[in-house]
Amino acid sequence: MxxxxxxxxxxxxxxxxxxxxxxxxxxxxxxxxxxxxxxxxxxxxxxxxxxxxxxxxxxxxxxxxxxxxxxxxxxxxxxxxxxxxxxQIELWRAQREGGGVNIHAADxxxxxxxxxxxxxxxxxxxxxxxxxxxxxxxxxxxxxxxxxxxxxxxxxxxxxxxxxxxxxxxxxxxxxxxxxxxxxxxxxxxxxxxxxxxxxxxxxxxxxxxxxxxxxxxxxxxxxxxxxxxxxSMGRSMPAGVNTPQLMADNLLHPRWQEVATRCLSCANCTMVCPTCFCTTVDDVSDLAGERYARERRWDSCFTMDFSYLHGGGVRNSVASRYRQWMTHKLSTWVEQFGSSGCVGCGRCITWCPVGIDITEEVRAIAGVEAV
Amino acid sequence: MALMSAHRLSTTSGCGVPADVPRLGYVRGRRSDAPGVWTLDIEMADDAPCDFAPGQFNMLTAFGVGEAAISISGAPGGERLIHTIRDVGPVSHALANLAPGDPIGVRGPFGVGWPMATPGSDVLIIAGGLGLAPLRPSIYDILARRDAFGAVTLLYGSRRPEDIVFHAEVEAWRREKKINIELTVDHAGVDWRGHVGVVTGLLPRVQLDPSRAIALLCGPEVMMRFVGAALTEQGLDATKIFVSMERNMKCAIGHCGHCQLGPTFICRDGPVFTYERMRPLMSVKEL
Amino acid sequence: METLEQMLGAHPFFAGLDPSFIGLASGCAHDVSFAAGEFICHEGDAADRFYLVREGHVALQISAPGRGVATFLTVGPGEVFGINWLAPPYRWSYDARTVEKTHAVALDATCLRVKCENEPALGYALTKRVLPVLIERLHACRTQLLDLYGVPS
Structure with a gap:
């Protein structure tokens, strides 16, 4: 250096x-x-x-x-x-002109x-x-x-x-x-x-x-x-010696998901404060005359019901399944998708959870190891 | 102080346009293919439709309403884009009710389509409901070079006889005798002279040679689970069974996170996957 | 000319069954054919025959006043219907009507039941073949009830 x-x-x-x-x-x-x-x-x-x-x-x-x-x-x-x-960002806007529509990509x-x-x-x-x-x-x-x-x-x-x-x-x-x-x-x-x-x-x-x-x-x-x-002097730690990605993949039906769901409010705070959560959704808006349109993109959270909506209903209706999606994505499937864990250990999801759910404690519970 | 780029970065679909901005098209034809199911012919405003592979999808925009992922149901290489839409939610309702002359936004094509069958192989196509739509481009492709394949069979399950999409065309295929066709419905009155029962019930009618067959499945996930299980039971390797999956798609390029199923992004890694890949994921409730 | 024993042996329902059992069952068998649109049985009648379809198609139907006749299953070559023969009260719970000209082997239910009673091994062998049909149909029925191809409400 x-x-x-x-x-x-x-x-x-x-x-x-x-x-x-x-x-x-x-x-x-x-x-x-x-x-x-x-x-x-x-x-x-x-x-x-x-x-x-x-x-x-x-x-x-x-x-x-x-x-x-x-x-x-x-x-x-x-x-x-x-x-x-x-x-929040605008992706494009469009204006009806004659029989057509002029589409302008956002700068x-x-x-x-x-x-x-x-x-x-x-x-x-x-x-x-x-x-x-x-x-x-x-x-x-x-x-x-x-x-x-x-x-x-x-x-x-x-x-x-x-x-x-x-x-x-x-x-x-x-x-x-x-x-x-x-x-x-x-x-x-x-x-x-x-x-x-x-x-x-x-x-x-x-x-x-x-x-x-x-x-x-x-x-x-x-x-x-x-x-x-x-x-x-770290306040917390992920348990040492646990292969967390594999642990998550092997425990998709673990009873802990049901248990954490009794505490989780599905409020999405953890996803909003997380520095790696990247999910977005889009809203199409138009003026009252229906002549000008725009598509806006904004942050979204896998904790919302609409997130997994598929004609007729959501795929993940239970809080347990939505918490599992967030945590298994962060700690496990992320590795396969992007070559690293999606968690950097910043602790924001722990601090800003209104009920104090601690991701490191959830990993310990599923791994069956004692809290430090 | 703001910096602007005159040209976009490499965020393009296969067609050389920004992947997150629709291109303009016009609806040129609209016909009903079953109750609540409409097929649109779309002409692109600027040039020909983008090349696509059977099984890929486009994101269609009804201006001012929203966007939905719709599989391409027409033949590759055509002058028009053909999409078949079920009128079921606000966006698909707006799309399905576009009239000839109306503008429509098109992004795509996106995703991984059906595999190319090895010459000489038998192709077993199993569709349920509107699942025939994303398979139709493959059927056109197979019919166009029919001699390259062994036995080709279409097993198709629908709700009622009147819900069979592309029914007249399916009957025309049947008359041509280039592919074996078996239709079944869940519910029928006395006028129906075809099969009644689930699509898995048609499998014993197929002479399946696991050493030379591939199977293409598209329909409700429950149907694909059971058909996949039945086919593997009959000796067909799970890597030779392909399923087209559906999840909430928003961005179509693996960035928005909505369509994840386990480690996969259905929009980017699929929608077509091997049954081997999907079997463990489909079996976990609410994954 | 194919014998009844050969017909039974060639039918998937009896495939692999001990030839002596096929011989026993063939003593209860009749070669039958029906014209298109013909009723083979009616709901409520005694289930006196068990049918192994060889050619053609049979629609199993239930009619409901005001809702017409609904076909819930069609049975084709290699398939069977009339498994009510095996369990009391031995009555048809649907109408069976041919969709087209149909050939089948009909097994006399009383005859078959007597042979099964006398030869429990035959009874067990046939039960083991009827049960998968039942399970498969129950599963199919559940899937149909899900109305998978319908629009979710």
Missing amino acids: AEQRVITAEGLQQLIAILAGEGRRVIAPTVRDDVIIYDDIESIDDLPLGVTDVQGPGSYRLVDAPEAEYFGFVVGPHAWKKFLHAP IYAERAAFIGVRACELAAIAIQDRVLTGGQHVDAHYKMRRDHALLIAVNCSKAGGSCFCASMETGPAATGGFDLALTELKTAQDHLFLVDVGSSAGQALMDQISSRAATAQEHNAAQAQVEHTTE
Whole structure:
């Protein structure tokens, strides 16, 4: 790996200013309505300095952090898919003219953007959505355009959340690739520094404009130790030694599906917050005169009844079958479809489940292994 | 600040148009093929229909109403696109009631169709209800080069005699004697002189040589489950039995997630699969 | 000229049956034919014959006032009807009417029952052949009830 550089908080502010000066939207974690979401920021002051999150099944709250870090928290309800795989998009519009219809494909456009604070699990999620939406015969041009015009500035996690299990999914907590820059925030009594790993020529071009110095061996080791501490303090884990894809495939009729259905509200929260869930549906709309039409695509969830609708009724009518579809897809059939698990261990589905269903606990129950 | 691309990326169907945007066509003919079943002849506005393989489907748009996956029921290589639609939901109702001259949106063709039978093989075609529609292009294909195959048999089950789609055409095939045809219905009055009973009941009438036969099945999933089981019971290998599956299709290119059945996307990996592939998936309720 | 024994032996229902049993059964057999549209039996009549169809087709029907006559099953070459011979009260539960000219072997029900009583092994062998027909028809009946080709409501 190339030499690690060190920048200060001023350097980070410089970076934000450079990105904005290039005409990019700068999107980063920021506090809104008592949660940390991803939104446009103007300066380093918009970052959640000194704020951390306490998460667990069905539970999320922000508290003052012991250290005044800019990135001393984990992931919130937003995922970057909000900006890459748009929640709602128009695919085409059409207008009746004479006896015919003029059909206009929606423009494929993207704003240049920079995402600051992308966690390792999120880099893994973006890589997964890349495979789903651009890796096959058909390419989602809307997604690809947005993806091609976003810089990814990663942050290595300085702490693990109560719902986190990326270490057991081998997706984190350290960013190992797929970023333009990766920051490790080091806060000591004396210093507030960011170690920077450069992951692309675009990242290098940015670094060339910011004052930085080479990292010392001590700083390098401190960053390593911080990541190791994060790994060791994960709130949760997928059970070790279990072949989860096979376990799911072998247990489609396991009684646990019925049991989890007594708790699951089929609310679709888990699919909305999941950084890899990609399902969409379309709505055709028209004006009152019936002369102008458009097709809109929006996120959909396999937890809705309509999702599997087949003339006359849904294929998956029971909550048990819909939960099974979600979990077996995420952990098992995804591997056959796209070559990796669909789960990155970010823990969002656990935190944002209103009844606190824990996917790692469900795997343990089906595997018949004890909770840790 | 916004970047635009003047040309689309490689998100195209086989026809060189964006896969998520329909092409314009016009309905040129509409006829009833059974109660509630309508066949549309569609002429594309710009050029000839895209080439398709028997068993593939298009996504048809009734402007302002919605889009539905409809299998192609006409012969490959024709000037017009032929689609047979059952008037059953809001979108199919709007599609089935389009009048000649009306515009219609067409995306496709999509999916994996029926396999090409090896020359010399026997072909057993088993259809139920509207399941004959996606098989009809294969039948045309077989009739066009009939000498390439051994025995060709069509077993077709319907609800009532009046629900037999393409009935006159089926009778014409029967008269030509190029393929053996057995029709059966679930319910019949005294006027019906054909078989009454389930389509599996016709299987003993077929001289099945498992070493040289392939079977193409399309109909309700329950029917295909039972026919698949009966054929394997008679010694036909599950890899030589093909089934055309149906699930909710929205995008038709494996991106929207709706049509998943286990690890498969029916739209992209199918709709035609081997019975060997589908058997374990069809047997799990609500999968 | 084919003998009754040969006819029985050639019919799928008796295929593979011990020749001595076929010999026994043939003692109850008659070679019968019916013109097209002819009633072979009527609902409620004594089920005094068990039919093995050799050629032609027979429609099994139930008529309902106001709804006309409904055919629920057709039986063709190699198939059988009249399995009511085996179980009390030995009555036809449908009408059987030929769709076309039909040849069959008719087995006299009383004769067959007596032989089965006297020779339980024959009775068991025939029961084992009747049972799959029953199971298959029950299954077919269930599938028909599902109205698979109809529009789901």
